[in-house]
Amino acid sequence: DAGVTQSPTHLIKTRGQHVTLRCSPISGHKSVSWYQQVLGQGPQFIFQYYEKEERGRGNFPDRFSARQFPNYSSELNVNALLLGDSALYLCASGTDFNSNQPQHFGDGTRLSIL
Amino acid sequence: AQSVTQLGSHVSVSEGALVLLRCNYSSSVPPYLFWYVQYPNQGLQLLLKYTSAATLVKGINGFEAEFKKSETSFHLTKPSAHMSDAAEYFCAVSDRGNTPLVFGKGTRLSVIA
Numbered sequence: 001d002a003g004v005t006q007s008p009t010h011l012i013k014t015r016g017q018h019v020t021l022r023c024s025p026i027s028g029h030k031s032v033s034w035y036q037q038v039l040g041q042g043p044q045f046i047f048q049y050y051e052k053e054e055r056g057r058g059n060f061p062d063r064f065s066a067r068q069f070p071n072y073s074s075e076l077n078v079n080a081l082l083l084g085d086s087a088l089y090l091c092a093s094g095t096d097f098n099s100n101q102p103q104h105f106g107d108g109t110r111l112s113i114l
Numbered sequence: 115a116q117s118v119t120q121l122g123s124h125v126s127v128s129e130g131a132l133v134l135l136r137c138n139y140s141s142s143v144p145p146y147l148f149w150y151v152q153y154p155n156q157g158l159q160l161l162l163k164y165t166s167a168a169t170l171v172k173g174i175n176g177f178e179a180e181f182k183k184s185e186t187s188f189h190l191t192k193p194s195a196h197m198s199d200a201a202e203y204f205c206a207v208s209d210r211g212n213t214p215l216v217f218g219k220g221t222r223l224s225v226i227a
Contacts, residue, residue: 004157033214042118042204042217043158056214090157092215102148103215105158 002027004093004106012112013081021076021109025093031055032074033103034066037088049074086113116141116207120218128226133177133192135221137205140186145207147188148215149179152202161203164188175199200225 005024013019025032031050035043048056049068068074072093078085088110092103121136139145146165150158162173169181179190188205202222206215 035215040219042206042219043215045214045216048214058214092158102160102163104160105150107155107157110155 004091004104006089006091006106006109008109009107010110010112012114014114015081015083017081018077018079019081019111021078021089021091021111022073023076023091023093023106024073025091026104029093029095029104030072031094031096031103032068032072033092033094034074034076035090035092036060037090037108038084039087043090046076081113083113085111087111116145116209116216118205118207118216118218120203120205120221122221123219124222124224126224126226127195129197130194133190133195133199133223135190135203135205135223137179137188137190137218138186139188139205139207141207141209143209146210147179147181148206148208149173149177149188149190150204150206150217152204152220154201158204161190195223195225197225197227199223 007022033048034046037043045058047066052068063079066076088108090108091106094103117140119138148163149161162171164181172178205218
């Protein structure tokens with residue numbers, strides 16, 4: 001079975017632009033979470049979606065938004081890009097919301113802002 | 115609020131030596147604890163998890179961790195380091211398995227031949 005897939009793998013944007021990152025969860029997983037990993041730091045939670053509803057939001061500005069589609073794939077959108085948005089964006093998928101099963105991560109999208 | 119502290123941003127060991135990576139957590143509820151490994155230009159791979167069952171948890175690649183509630187610790191160990199263990203290791207806490215993870219800042223493990 002395929003793992004969590006993210007696209008694109010790399011992306012270069014300039015300040016002020018908009019970006020959309022995509023994630024497909026493991027088959028059968030209904031939950032998708034997004035994390036931002038700045039170089040040299042641990043990942044920080046941005047959003048969690050379960051059954052197409054937002055279930056959690058981290059401490060990120062409103063420039064960040066996300067949604068989950070009926071097939072459980074997800075998009076992360078970032079508007080008005082800043083240099084500080086340069087990071088590895090990780091998607092994780094999970095099963096039931098109250099499950100004790102851990103999340104599984106994709107390989108991420110490396111976003112560079114010039 | 116939950117938090118994780120990983121002591122030592124960089125640990126260097128000789129091949130064949132004991133690996134010990136330290137993690138202390140803070141949580142107001144019984145925690146779920148995880149260790150993830152990240153190789154260069156890759157995502158996070160789960161090494162092991164603690165979900166309130168056995169306090170000594172065995173994971174993949176010969177790693178294990180012991181949950182010590184009195185010390186609020188969840189240190190990661192491996193008896194004998196291999197060159198392929200060189201990577202970044204992250205400890206994380208959550209209040210359930212599929213809820214937002216709070217990560218530590220990571221420990222980079224170097225293995226010297």
